Structure formats: C-alpha cells, structure tokens
Amino acid sequence: MATTEPISQDAQSLQELARRHLWLHFSRMGAYDAEHEIPVIVRGEGCHVYDDRGRRYLDGLSALFCVNIGHGRADIAQAGADQARELGFFTNWSYAHPRAIELAARIADLAPGDLNRVFFTSGGSESVESALKLARHYHKLTGHPNKTKVIAREVAYHGTSLGALSATGITAIRQPYEPFTPGGCHVPNTNLYRLKPGYGAETLAEAVAERIEFEGPDTVAAVIMEPVQNAGGCFTPPDGYFQRIREICDEYDVLMISDEVICSWGRLGEWFGAQRYGYQPDIITTAKGITSAYAPLGAMIVSDRIAEPFLQGTSSFTHGFTFAGHPIACAVALANIDAMEREGVLDNVRANEQAFRDMLESLRDIPIVGDVRGAGYFHAIELVKDRETKASFDDDESEWLLRGFLSGELYRRGLICRADDRGDPVIQLSPPLIAGPDEFAEIESILRPTLEDAWAQVQRRR
Numbered sequence: 537m538a539t540t541e542p543i544s545q546d547a548q549s550l551q552e553l554a555r556r557h558l559w560l561h562f563s564r565m566g567a568y569d570a571e572h573e574i575p576v577i578v579r580g581e582g583c584h585v586y587d588d589r590g591r592r593y594l595d596g597l598s599a600l601f602c603v604n605i606g607h608g609r610a611d612i613a614q615a616g617a618d619q620a621r622e623l624g625f626f627t628n629w630s631y632a633h634p635r636a637i638e639l640a641a642r643i644a645d646l647a648p649g650d651l652n653r654v655f656f657t658s659g660g661s662e663s664v665e666s667a668l669k670l671a672r673h674y675h676k677l678t679g680h681p682n683k684t685k686v687i688a689r690e691v692a693y694h695g696t697s698l699g700a701l702s703a704t705g706i707t708a709i710r711q712p713y714e715p716f717t718p719g720g721c722h723v724p725n726t727n728l729y730r731l732k733p734g735y736g737a738e739t740l741a742e743a744v745a746e747r748i749e750f751e752g753p754d755t756v757a758a759v760i761m762e763p764v765q766n767a768g769g770c771f772t773p774p775d776g777y778f779q780r781i782r783e784i785c786d787e788y789d790v791l792m793i794s795d796e797v798i799c800s801w802g803r804l805g806e807w808f809g810a811q812r813y814g815y816q817p818d819i820i821t822t823a824k825g826i827t828s829a830y831a832p833l834g835a836m837i838v839s840d841r842i843a844e845p846f847l848q849g850t851s852s853f854t855h856g857f858t859f860a861g862h863p864i865a866c867a868v869a870l871a872n873i874d875a876m877e878r879e880g881v882l883d884n885v886r887a888n889e890q891a892f893r894d895m896l897e898s899l900r901d902i903p904i905v906g907d908v909r910g911a912g913y914f915h916a917i918e919l920v921k922d923r924e925t926k927a928s929f930d931d932d933e934s935e936w937l938l939r940g941f942l943s944g945e946l947y948r949r950g951l952i953c954r955a956d957d958r959g960d961p962v963i964q965l966s967p968p969l970i971a972g973p974d975e976f977a978e979i980e981s982i983l984r985p986t987l988e989d990a991w992a993q994v995q996r997r998r
C-alpha cells in the first residue's frame with residue numbers, strides 16, 4: 537500500500553456525500569465518522585484496486601467473489617459498449633435477442649449433463665428465488681402440489697430476498713425479517729473441523745434423508761446446497777457426499793439445486809462446482825463471475841427433465857425480471873467466457889491452487905490459525921483462541937478481533953479479504969482467477985504479520 541496522502545478536496549467531498557446519502561449493504565452506517573472513513577474504490581487493474589487517495593490494495597476477495605478475470609479489462613467493457621450501440625436493451629419477457637440466445641447455448645454447452653435450459657436473472661438472489669419457485673411449480677405440474685419445502689444447510693447464505701432468505705441458514709440475517717416464505721428447513725453443513733455430535737463425515741448426507749422423512753416426503757420440493765459452502769468459511773464436501781445427496785433426492789422425488797453463485801465460472805477450477813465434485817444437479821443457480829461482474833447478470837440453469845413440463849401446451853413459468861438477460865450483460869458474459877477460454881483461466885486455477893493452499897497452510901505456525909480449508913481459489917482460515925481445544929472466540933471477542941482489529945488492519949496494510957463471523961470467525965480469501973505465486977506472496981506478506989499481531993493482542997487481553 538502506498539503512503540497516506542492528505543485527503544484531496546474531491547475525496548473529502550465524496551466522503552461527505554457518501555456518509556450523507558449512500559446506504560452501504562450489510563454495513564453499520566453509524567460506524568463511519570471522521571476517523572472511520574468509508575472505503576472508496578476508484579479503479580482496478582488485474583488483481584489490484586486503488587482507492588480515492590491512490591492507495592493500492594490486493595483484491596483478495598475478487599470484489600465479493602465476482603471479478604474472476606481480474607480488474608480493468610477494457611476488452612470486456614468494450615463488448616458491453618458495442619452491444620449498447622447495437623441494441624441497448626430488450627427484454628426476455630416473450631422476446632429474445634441474439635446475445636441471450638448465444639449465451640444460453642454457450643452455458644448449456646459448458647454446464648454438466650442435460651442442464652440445457654437457461655433462465656436469466658439479474659443476480660444471485662434472483663437466481664435462487666427463481667429456482668425455489670420453479671421447484672414448487674414443477675411439482676404442481678407433475679401432480680405433487682404439496683411439495684413446497686426446501687432443505688438447506690445451517691449457516692449457508694443463499695441470498696436476501698424473502699424466498700431466498702427462507703433457505704439462508706444464518707439466524708442473525710433471518711431474524712429481523714421473519715416471518716417469510718414457510719418451508720425453509722436446515723440440516724448440518726459439512727463443517728468437518730467441527731462435526732456435529734452424532735455425525736461422521738460419511739453420515740452427514742443422511743441428515744437430508746432424515747429431514748425429508750421428518751417433514752414428510754410429499755411436502756419437500758428441493759434441496760439447495762453450494763458445492764463449497766461460503767458462509768462459515770469454505771466448507772468442502774466429504775468424499776461421496778453429493779453423490780449420496782443425489783441418491784436421496786432421486787429416492788424422494790426432490791429437486792437438487794446446486795447454488796453456484798460463487799462456485800461456478802472457474803472459482804473451483806471448473807466451469808461449475810458440480811463438475812469438480814462429479815455430481816449432476818437438476819438446477820444450477822449462478823451469477824457473479826458469469827460476467828466477471830463487468831455487468832450484473834445471473835442465471836438458473838435447468839435440466840431437460842425439469843424444464844419439460846413447462847414446454848407443453850398452455851403451461852408457462854409465470855416468473856421473470858425486466859432486466860434479466862440484459863443484452864449488455866449477455867454480451868459482456870460472452871466476452872468474459874471467451875477471454876477465460878482463450879487465456880486458460882481455469883488451467884491457471886488448477887495449476888496454482890496447491891501453491892495458494894500451501895501459502896495458507898504455511899500460516900499454521902501462528903497459534904491463532906485453527907484450520908485452513910477450501911478448494912480452488914476459495915479458501916478460509918478459521919481463527920481460534922486455543923488450537924488444542926479448538927476453543928473459539930465468544931461474541932464480544934469476535935467483535936473486537938474481526939471488526940475492531942483484523943478487518944481494518946488488513947485493509948490498512950493493503951489486503952482486501954473477508955473477516956467473517958457468520959459462523960465461527962474466519963478470514964476468507966478468494967482472489968481473481970488470474971492470480972499466481974506473486975499475488976500469493978503479497979497476500980502472505982500482509983496476512984502473516986497481521987495474524988501474528990492479532991495473536992499477540994489476544995494474549996495481551998487474557
């Protein structure tokens with residue numbers, strides 16, 4: 537990070553306007569004052585972004601798991617500009633346009649198995665919302681009108697719209713908005729560092745079968761899971777987990793939704809996370825990296841079997857969003873996928889993910905590092921008070937450690953990553969997929985001393 541310049545007039549006035557008018561998402565707006573500025577990011581280049589004072593940061597989170605191809609790609613932006621000149625907007629409500637058609641066909645080609653039908657959205661929550669509605673509607677059309685419930689996993693995040701929130705399993709995010717769509721049921725996630733009493737890695741999937749039996753199989757529409765669960769800190773599946781989930785879904789006529797809003801478009805080294813773990817979902821929900829976030833776009837990708845009843849006679853999926861499949865976003869997505877293919881971005885992840893993991897593993901000598909987990913370019917470090925007992929930080933300690941120290945300090949030292957305590961406290965890293973050993977070394981050069989300082993402070997506070 538460059539040295540601190542005195543804040544310019546422009547930067548000062550942006551701060552004031554931001555504090556007065558802009559409502560940041562998931563943010564304590566009251567925490568920003570003259571001493572605690574709102575971070576204002578003004579431009580990006582590759583794996584780095586710059587703030588309004590010219591300070592440089594390594595974007596260790598790909599701008600919230602989005603900018604897979606990296607920042608500052610004029611060619612991707614140009615594809616959007618070219619499309620805007622040709623056809624700035626037309627809707628997917630009863631009309632098609634060439635870019636939506638081409639992109640749908642491209643996605644169908646890359647997606648696993650018979651996931652051939654693409655319903656565009658404007659983002660992740662809309663994709664999840666669409667999948668939950670589609671699951672209900674599918675069962676109604678196929679003679680099972682009571683199949684409405686959805687099984688998700690504890691601490692999982694599936695979005696913030698009221699339907700998606702019913703699947704989200706994070707109490708603090710759910711509670712202020714209850715009641716919402718009924719039917720959200722939760723089962724243990726695949727936190728292998730802290731297995732739920734009574735479960736082993738090989739029996740975790742059975743929790744889904746047990747819950748379906750408990751709820752009544754004729755009431756359950758779908759199971760929704762991420763290939764690697766983000767919230768809680770990158771929980772990977774044990775061997776055979778998703779294969780067993782697939783069997784359970786088939787046995788009970790329940791749709792399997794793979795929520796890949798983060799885990800697709802190369803994040804795990806494959807186009808889709810389901811390909812990494814070798815399972816075949818009925819629906820994939822995606823967003824973020826589909827355009828590397830140069831334009832907002834999401835999609836629900838549906839198997840031929842599930843789409844089939846909607847293609848008959850007078851039936852239709854009575855659902856849509858005006859901007860979904862926006863031509864500019866579709867053109868950008870096509871350019872993004874082209875560039876990822878041409879530049880071997882997935883190969884880069886596969887070639888370097890071990891080096892990324894090794895760098896994170898090398899931090900285990902710092903006593904605050906309890907666990908390192910994840911896959912591809914999607915990893916978390918769980919922070920603990922005592923490595924022997926795995927004792928975690930209580931709410932007050934976590935507040936002090938994550939919000940009071942780590943978040944600000946990592947940013948101040950030039951690393952954007954996530955310090956999160958929606959489950960146990962973790963640091964999450966998910967760099968652009970063009971990152972390699974140089975960026976990993978830069979991450980380490982900031983993360984190591986900051987974690988060492990955090991540990992020193994933990995000891996001092998004892």
Ligand SMILES: Cc1ncc(COP(=O)(O)O)c(C=O)c1O
Pocket residue numbers: 659660661662664693694695696762766795796797798823824
């Ligand atoms: C797995 C998953 N599903 C859904 C969403 C919601 O996506 P969005 O914020 O684009 O609405 C997210 C967002 O991070 C996510 O990670």
